[in-house]
Every structure is written in C-alpha cells, then in structure tokens.
Amino acid sequence: MRRMRAAEAARLVQDGDTLLIGGSGGGHAVPDALLAALGERFRETGAPRGITALHPVGLGDGKTRGAGHLAQEGLLKRVVSGTFVNSPGIARLALDEKIEAYTLPQGSLSQLMREMAAGRPGLLTRIGLHSFVDPRLGGGRQSRCATEDLVELVEFQGQEYLFYRPFKVDVALVRGSAADEDGNISMEHEAVTLEMLSIAQAARRSGGLVIAQVKTIVPRGSLHPKMVKVPGILVDALVHVPDQWQTYETQDSPAYSGHLRVALEEIPRLPAGPRRIVARRGTMELFEGAICNLGSGISTGIANVAAEEGVLRRVCLTNEQGNIGGAPASGNEAGAARSPDAQVDQPYQFDFYDGGGLDLAFLSFAEFDAEGNVNVSRFGGRIVGPGGFVNISQGAKAVIFGGTLTANGAPKAVRQVEQVTFSGRFARERGQPVLYVTERAVFRLGDAGPELVEIAPGLDLERDVLGVMGFRPRVSPELRTMEAALFEDGPMGLAHRLPGRRQRAALARLEELQAAE
Template identity: 80%
Template sequence: MRQITATQAAALLRDGDTLLIGGSGGGHAVPDALLAAVGERFRTTGMPCGITAVHPVGLGDGRTRGAGHLAQKGLLKRVASGTFVNSPGIARLALDEEIEAYTMPQGAMSQLMREMAAGRPGLLTKIGLHTFVDPRLGGARQSARAKEDLIEVVQFRGEEFLFYKPYHVNVAFLRGSAADEDGNLSMEHEAVTLEMLSMAQATRRMGGIVVAQVRRIVPGGSLHPKMVKVPGILVDAVVVDADQWQTYETQDSPAYSGHLRVALEDIPRLPPGPRRIVARRGALELFEGAICNLGSGISTGIANVAAEEGVLHRICLTNEQGNIGGAPASGNEAGAAISPDAQVDQPYQFDFYDGGGLDLAFLSFAEFDAQGNVNVSRFGGRIVGPGGFINISQGAGSVVFGGTLTAGGVPKAVERVEQVTYSGPYARSRGQRVLYVTERAVFQLGEAGPELVEIAPGADIEADVIAAMGFRPRVSPGLRRMDAGLFADGPMGLATRLAERPPRPALNRLAMAQAAE
C-alpha cells in the first residue's frame, strides 16, 4: 500500500476516464478531499477533461462540496447517479445541456456494483419498469445530450425486466475511517458502509486504480479482521485527511456510528402545521412490528410522531443506506440513523427491499396525477433524480405518499406528472395498496386512479379539495372525515391504536404458536 497526497490522487485521472465514487448524501463516507483535489486540478491545469462520474448516491452539501467539486464545464462528459439533489452544480450542467446526465434507481446502481465485481454482464431486475427509467419512457436520461442506452428492456422466461449495463472503471475514490499499513480499510466511525467493497472489487477486476481516503493510518495487524470492510489486496493507495468529518455537518457522532445509544424519545416534537398533520395521518398506518422506510422530506416526520407517541420501539424504521432500527436522520444528515440496531452494506439492504421486506414505505411526493403516478425526480425546472425512491416504492407491501395538496397555491395533484417516478397503473396490476396523504384529504389508489376516501373535519369537498387539484378524482361512496385527533395539539393515542391492530403476520403466528403450548 502506498500513501499519497490528494493532489497525487487527482493526477491519476486521465482525459475520458470513468471515476467511480463511494459515499452518500451530505458527506457520509464521501471522499471529499479527493474530489476537491480533482476540481482544483482542473481549475489550474484544465485536466482531466471529459470524465464520466458514477456514484449510486447523490453526493454533496447542497452547495459546492461532494460532486459539486466536479461541476465545471469541460471536466465532466457524463454523470450517472441516483440523484443530483445534493449537488445543484451538477443539476445546472444537466439543465444547460453541458453534460450527459442520467439518474437511476439508487438500489439498482448499488447492486450493479456487485454484478460488475463478479464479472457478470449487468443487472437484471424489475426495478424501474414503467417509470422514466424504462427506455420506453426516457431511459433515465435527464439531458438531451444523453444519447447512449444504459438500460434495456429484455424478456426473460416470459417476463419483462430491465437490464442495467455495467461501466468500465479506471479509478475509484473510496473512504474509510482508518487504514493499516497493509491498506486494510475499516469504517467503524462512518455512519454508513454502502458498497465500498463491491466498488473496490469491481475496479480491481477491470485493472483500475483504487484510492481510499481515511482519517488515520494504524499499524499493520492492529485492525480486527471483522472490522475490515475493504481488504488491503484491493487498495492501491491511501490518502490521509486528518480533518475528515463524519458528515458535512457533524464532525463525529457516536450515535451515528453505533458507539453510543441515545434515548430516541428525545427526538423533537413536530410543530403544529401541515407537516405534522400529514406525518400523524401516515403514522396511523403503523402496526406492531411494522418494518418501514422513511423517505426524505415530509415523511421523515413519522419518526418524530412515533417518538412523541412512545411507540418508536414497537416498530422498525430503516433507511436504504443500510441502517436498521433507531431513528433515521433527516435534512442534510439523511442517510445516517440515530442509534441503529444494525448497519448492513447498501446492496443487501436493497436486496431486502426489492424482495418485499418492507411492510410500509412512507415517501413524499412532488406531484401525483389522475393515473396515480407520482413524480419526485424532475419538476418545476429542477432535476432531482429518484435516489432510492423507485426501489422502495416498488418493493414495499404498502406505500403512503405524503405531501401538501398545494405548494404556494399551485396544485400538486395534476392531470399528468412531468416525469413518472412511480407508476400507478403498474402498482394496480400488482395489487399494491397505495395512499396519498395530504393535510386536508386522503386518497387511495383505485381502479380509476386516486379516489378521495377521507376529508379534513370542516373542509368542503369542492371548495377545499377538488378546487385545489388539477383533475377531478372519484369520490368514494364511503367517504369519511379524517380523525379529529390528527389536528389536536396533544398525543393521539397511537400506542393504544397499535395494540388494537393486527401485528406483522410473523409476530401473530409466533403468538399463536406460544398460546398453543
């Protein structure tokens, strides 16, 4: 193992290379010092030109860090990522048609790293069918310059699948907490572990160079073998950044890394308003032992509600980056979790999601339409991308989409979404239960699209709901008022409600077996 500087690492990139980058969101295991060095090299020398950047998760602080270091005209030829939301500079290049831009399901990209590591031809999956990722609806393209077909529709054993093509990697930038003198990498202080191992294996298999950024070097043989996430045989060089923070906002949180358990009930109570109402109505879908995912935005409030109601320990919240249990972080810290029970590598978390492991998914919507389609990936002149949304929404047993009915007076329920990130018709064909929860009405996906099933107390159907929509929904003959407790200031008795609902089938089966003894 060789120790080099960040400047020397940046010099490894040649014009036209493909750079594979580890990390997640707001600085979680992001090799930021290496990316900054690449950006600085281009500013001073004009090299490297026309590189392809591949990273399953969006990277950045919402301003200039992460992938934002690469957001310079001429440096990038193509970007393939789960989302651009963390790096507005990249989104701007895509909108200005300066790069070939693709945003793909985060889980598919994560799992593709594993396929590449094994030398398999690519990833075969149903994830992304009938969304903008499907080549018949756009092929994940977010710029007109993106001409190459990176995804194909294929028939296998009489069924339709999407085939995600692999990448040829020249250089990989990864990150760990420490490296020993033999190059073995540990990640004990990181908030996530992601697919660092698969990335290193894939790059090495293709003859590429693996560079890891770490906070410190430790003596050879001092790392417990079970703490090593990437073995030294896969690491070509290490760059030490002694000032490496755990995330862009947090220098070191032992609650994120699992070194300290904190009282989850201390999560702050949501203030009165639409966000609180939507989160509380979504929480009514919870049941004993429910395994859930909380998406970004308004849906993260489910954790706050569960904590306030004292039921957080009776459900299991997860996030796609690999945290199981605890309370998923929100805002720029999304991707981490406070006091998780377990942390698994991201590809395995998506295996669980894709296989139907989630009982409930609580996701936000930017807009939904008359067919029940949902858009979170491109709207209002913004390119966001799907992140883990497509995997999560397609794989969950039930999905609760949350959001306000309007934004700045503009309807978010529209005749036709700008980009299909979730297909209502495909969900109907698979028998998935879907709710669209707003602060003044609740809709359920029916045969003719979203059907109005609940309305806020005192609200008028025509004046307060349908007039605020871009289409006329079917009104259920069993229309009822939303629970008045959702709008009250105090607790709504969620603990009692959970006790009255059937638990997860597995828990119910165990209880029956014990009772029979």
C-alpha cells in the first residue's frame, strides 16, 4: 500500500476532476489535512483548476476549514452538497456567481453514493418533490450559472418521482481511525461512519482514485475484520495524520465513539429565554417510546429539556448521520451523539427515515408562510441548503417546526417564503400532522394553511401575535393558552404525564376531529 504526505496526495487531483469527499459538519470524519493540502497547492501553483466538489454533508468549522479550504476562485467550478452552512466561503462564491452551486437533500446524496457504487442509473425517490429541489421549483440550484439539470422529474407507475443523476468520480477522499499495511480502514474512534464504503466503491466503479487519511498505521492483520469499514482493495493511497482530531472541537471523546457510556442526564440545562420555551413546548409532543430526529438549531434543545424532565431514556433520539439513541450533540458538534445505542451508516439511516420510521421530527424554521411552507435553505441573503431537512420532514409521521416568531424585529411568519424547503400543500395531501411552535404561539397546519391554536399567557392576540406576522392565519375557535409551566423556571413534571403511544394516537385523532369541526 502506497503511503504519501498530504501534499503529495493533493497533486493527484487534476484540472476538471470530480472530487468526492467524505465526512460531516464540524470535522466528523472529515479528511481535513487532505483538503488543506489541496487548498495550499492551489494558492502556491494555481492548480488544479475547475474541479467539482461533491460531498453529501456540509463540511467545515463555520470559518475556513473543511470545504472552506477549497473556497478559492478558480479552484472550484461546481459544488454539490447538502448544505453550505459549515463553509461560508463556498456560500460567498455561490452568491457572487463564481461557482455553479447546488444544494440537494443530504439523504438523497448519501443514497446516491450507493447507487453509483453499484453502477445503477441513479436514484429514484419521491424525496424533494414540491420543494426547491423539484425541477419545477429550481432543481436545487443556488446560483444562476448552475444550468445543468442534476435532478429530473419523472413518472413511474403513475406517480411522480425525482431522479438524481450519478457522477463520474475521479478522486475520492475518505477518513478513518486506523489503517493496516494493506490499506484496510477502520473507524472505531470516529463519531460517525457515514457512507465511506459507498464513496470508495463509487470511485472505484468510476475508475477513480481513493485516498484515505488516518490517524494510526497498524501492522498487517491486526484489525478485526468487523471493524474494517473500507477494505484495502478499494484504497490506492494512505496519508498518515497522527495529530488527527475526532472533530474540529474535540480531540477524542469516548462518548462520541461509543467507547464510554456517560450519564445522559448530565446534559446542561437550557438558560431561560425563547429557545428554552420553544424546546419545552416541543418536548410536550413526546410520547413513550417515540423515535425522533432532532434537527440543527433551536430544536436541538429538545434533548436538554428531555434530560431535565427525566424522560430522555423513555424516547429514542436519532440524528441523520447514523446515531440511534443517546443524546445528539448540538452546535458545531451536531452530527455526533453522546453514548448512542447504535451507529449505522448514513444511507441506511436515511432508508429508515424515508420509509416512515420516524414518529416525530423536531426541526427548526427560518421562515414559514401562509401556505404552511417552511424555508431553511436560502433566506436573508444567505445560502444554507437543506442538509437532511427534506428527507426528515417529508418522511416523518409528524413534524414539529420550532423557531421564534420574529428575528431582530422582522417577522418569520411571512406571506411567501423565499425558497420552499418543505411544502405545506404536499404535507396536507399526505395527511401529515404539522405544528409550528414559537415562544409566543403555536400553529397547526390546516386546510387553509397554519391555524393559530395556542397563545402564550398574558399576550394580546392582535398586538403580540397577529400584528407581528406577515399574513393573518385562521384563528381556531378552540384557541387555548399555552401551559404556564412552559414559562416558569422549574421542571414541568413531564415524567409523570408522558403519554403512551396509544394514548398519544388517541389525542391526535381527537385534535383532528376538533380541527375538522
């Protein structure tokens, strides 16, 4: 197995290549040393030029690392990713029309890697229909110069589907914990495993190179075969990075890798404020045994509140990167989880999500509109992208969107969202229950859009709620006051009144009947 320095590996990328990159978010299994070397090579030599960067998950520390190393005019021709939120330099290039920019659903890109590995034509799925990913609403484009259709609308067996086209991969960058002398790669100390195997297989299927960054080199035959995620038969070169950190913020957390169980109840308590109120109201939708996803942003607070209320172990929290159980991390560490019960590869987690495995999805919103549409992908002069939002929100049995009703005095409930990341109409067609939870009020998706069903105690309906919205929703004749406990300092006593699955289903049915009346 050939070993080389990161600078040598960077010279293997040629002008016009398609570069497939593994990893997630804030340094989780991100081959950062290889990306840094490629960025440095371009600064010094002006090569390579015009490459396409393809990575299912956003990569970066929110500053210059990860995909940010590549955010140089001329180096990139095109970027296709689930999100740019971790790499603001990439977003700036897209806003300035310096690159062809696409943000596609993280889950669909992850699953597409598997289709590419098998040499299948592409990915056929209903995920993304009626969102900005749908060719009728933009095809996932985030810059005007992005003119190629990467997603097609097709009809199959009388139903509409989206077809995600495959890519020919020239070079793939993957990362692991250790490699043996034959190039077998293990990931036992990583916080996530993602689709590293599919990425390597897809590159090999295309005739491309696979370069692996690892922390440790071990003797031949010393890795347990069940720990090997990428077999050496798929790897062309190894780059040894002994000071490799687990994430950008954490050198090594045994709780993230599953080597140590920690007390989940020790998660910090959320400070008083709107974030805590929204998270507490969202937590009230939990029921015994509920399988949930917590999206980034304000909804990650659900884990903190559930721990404070003593119900965290009575539900199952998951994240799209593959962690099941435990306590999902938040902030720049989002994607990891403390003491998960299981870690599966990302494509399989999205199979479960797309198949309706989630009982509840707790997701944040940047804005929602009179049709019940939600936008998290492009707003306020920012390109963010959907991440796993489209798969999660479309596949879950019920969705709870959380956010503040205003931001810096401007309404977040608007007449029409800038970009449709979640379609209210499509949700109504599928009979999907949807709540919009804010610190001032709660709305339910009805036949005519969001309907106001709860208001915070002591607020004036017109002045404090309707008057700060960009549209006037229907007000339920059964308008209730939000529970006073949501706004108090102590626990809400949720542990003593967490409903069972059947009880929660009965309550949901009663609410549907009341709404119909």
